[in-house]
Amino acid sequence: MGYKVAVIGATGNVGREILRILDERNFPADEVVALASARSVGKEVSFGDDKILKVQDLEKFDFAGCDIALSSPGAKVSAIHSPRAAAAGCVVVDNTSHFRMDPDIPLVVPEVNPEAIAQYTKKGIIANPNCSTIQMLVALKPLHTLGTIKRVVVSTYQSVSGAGKEGMDELFEQTRGVYVNDAREPQKFAKPIAFNLIPQIDVFMDDGSTKEEWKMVVETKKILDPKIKVNATCVRVPVFVGHSESVNVEFENSVSVEEARAALESAPGVVVVDRHEPGGYITPIECVGEDATYVSRIRQDPTIDNGLSFWCVSDNLRKGAALNAVQIAEVLIRDYLKK
Known part of the structure; x- marks a missing residue:
C-alpha cells in the first residue's frame, strides 16, 4: 500500500522538480496531487514522462487522507497552509524559510542529521x-566528523534560479538586450544581473549582513553544531542553475588534504572531482540535473593552523531544494510512517 502525496506549489521551479524526482526515484505513492494558487487551477504539470496532473486549488484542498505534503509555495503561503495540512494529519516537508528556526520543527539534511x-x-x-x-x-x-570544525568562511556564487522564474527570466531578457541594444532595467534584482555580479541576496539586516548570509550561519548551527562559527558572503551570479561555493574551514585538530579527500570520497551525497590540471574541477553548468554535491580544489590553507579550503557545486533546484525534500520524505516513510 502506497502513500498519498500532495505537492504544494506544483507549478513553480521547485514544485516541478519535486514531481520529476518523485517519479525518477519511484517514490511509493499511490496518488500524487498537484496544488497551487487559484490562478493556476486547471493547468497541467508533468509527473514523469507519461503522466499529467491537473493542478487543484490549494485554498480549497482538504488534506485529510494525505500522508505527506511537499511544500514549496513561498513563506507567506506556507505559514497558512503547512499548519493546516499538519492539523489534518498530513506530515509536511516545507521548503520555505518560514519554519526553519522554530525550535519545535526539525531542520534536516538527510546526509547530515537524519535523526x-x-x-x-x-x-x-x-x-x-x-x-x-x-x-x-x-x-x-x-x-x-574527521577534525571538529571551529570556523567556516564561505563565499557563495548563487544562480538566478534561486530567485525563481522571475530571476531566470530577468537574466535571459537582460542578456538578450545587451546583444540587440535593448537595455532592460532591473525588476527582480537590485542591479543588472547580465554580465554582472550582485553581492546581495535577500534583504539587509541591522549588522550589515543579508538575510541569506544570516540563514547560512544559524542553519549551520542548528543542523551541524551550535559551536561552529560561520562568516558568509552571498553573491548572485549570471548563471541559470547551479550554486557554487568557496569554503574555508578551520579545524580544532590537524586534518591533511589526503584525509579530507578520503573522508569526502566516502561520504554520502558527495562526489570528489579534484585533479590538479585545467578543467580538473566541476563548474555549475556540469552539475545541472545531478543529485550530488561536487567537491573540487581541496587544498591546505597555510595562513592558519589546521585550515583547508575547497570548492563545491550543486544543482540548487535538486539537492538544494526538491531532492532534499524528497529524501526527507523517504526517511520519514522508511523509519516512521511504515504502512
Whole structure:
C-alpha cells in the first residue's frame, strides 16, 4: 500500500522538480496531487514522462487522507497552509524559510542529521534548509566528523534560479538586450544581473549582513553544531542553475588534504572531482540535473593552523531544494510512517 502525496506549489521551479524526482526515484505513492494558487487551477504539470496532473486549488484542498505534503509555495503561503495540512494529519516537508528556526520543527539534511526527523511529531512539519546551506553541510559533515570544525568562511556564487522564474527570466531578457541594444532595467534584482555580479541576496539586516548570509550561519548551527562559527558572503551570479561555493574551514585538530579527500570520497551525497590540471574541477553548468554535491580544489590553507579550503557545486533546484525534500520524505516513510 502506497502513500498519498500532495505537492504544494506544483507549478513553480521547485514544485516541478519535486514531481520529476518523485517519479525518477519511484517514490511509493499511490496518488500524487498537484496544488497551487487559484490562478493556476486547471493547468497541467508533468509527473514523469507519461503522466499529467491537473493542478487543484490549494485554498480549497482538504488534506485529510494525505500522508505527506511537499511544500514549496513561498513563506507567506506556507505559514497558512503547512499548519493546516499538519492539523489534518498530513506530515509536511516545507521548503520555505518560514519554519526553519522554530525550535519545535526539525531542520534536516538527510546526509547530515537524519535523526532529527523524529521530532516531526511535535508540529507535524519538517523544514528543508536553505539551498546554499544544504550543499555546504553535505560537504562539511564528513570533515566535522574527521577534525571538529571551529570556523567556516564561505563565499557563495548563487544562480538566478534561486530567485525563481522571475530571476531566470530577468537574466535571459537582460542578456538578450545587451546583444540587440535593448537595455532592460532591473525588476527582480537590485542591479543588472547580465554580465554582472550582485553581492546581495535577500534583504539587509541591522549588522550589515543579508538575510541569506544570516540563514547560512544559524542553519549551520542548528543542523551541524551550535559551536561552529560561520562568516558568509552571498553573491548572485549570471548563471541559470547551479550554486557554487568557496569554503574555508578551520579545524580544532590537524586534518591533511589526503584525509579530507578520503573522508569526502566516502561520504554520502558527495562526489570528489579534484585533479590538479585545467578543467580538473566541476563548474555549475556540469552539475545541472545531478543529485550530488561536487567537491573540487581541496587544498591546505597555510595562513592558519589546521585550515583547508575547497570548492563545491550543486544543482540548487535538486539537492538544494526538491531532492532534499524528497529524501526527507523517504526517511520519514522508511523509519516512521511504515504502512
